[in-house]
Amino acid sequence: MNIDEAIECLKENGYKTTGKRKDILTYFNEVDGYRTAKDLIQHLEETYDGISFDTVYRNLHLYNEVGILETTELNGEKHFRMNCTHHHHHHFICKDCGKTKEIEVCPMNEVKKSLKNYMIEDHKFEIYGLCPKCQTA
Known part of the structure; x- marks a missing residue:
């Protein structure tokens, strides 16, 4: 899934596309592999001073729920990555x-x-x- 498809998915599910939501999508589009909420927060803090854990977790779980992100658990912690929807693998x-x-x-x-x-x-x-x-x- 690319950023445009993810934004369309949010719209289809009745969610607004804010600057923070676009920045989260950009982050996952650019990184290779699974990343934690902590990784995302460290990245976003460069732009959004004092961004809350609640905001990050709420958006991560929203993206997972609507199919933008997929999750796995590594070392007892949830990790996220952009969903690969182009073919089964x-x-x-x-x-x-x-x-x-x-x-x-x-x-x-x-x-x-x-x-x-x-x-x-x-x-x-x-x-x-x-x-x-x-x-x-």
Whole structure:
């Protein structure tokens, strides 16, 4: 999802696009991988002195709820990234830097065989470890 698609998504769901909301979208559009609310706050404090945690968390959860951001949990903390809606894929996620690498393989075909009488509504497949850069650091 790009910034224009995200802004359109907000409008379609009845939300205004404020300067802070655009800056949040720009941040996630420019960073590679998952980022925490703390990462976002540190970035926004350069422009918005004294920005509140409540404002940041409220917008992060709004963006997740309407499908702009996707989330994962790393080291007991929620991390966010711009939603990848262009094609179905999964991620390898670096536990140190949060960068992601797409995994094109989906294990659901095998899983569906063992859950024949179950209705699967959604799934998420993530692999965690260290990227090559973090391994050498």
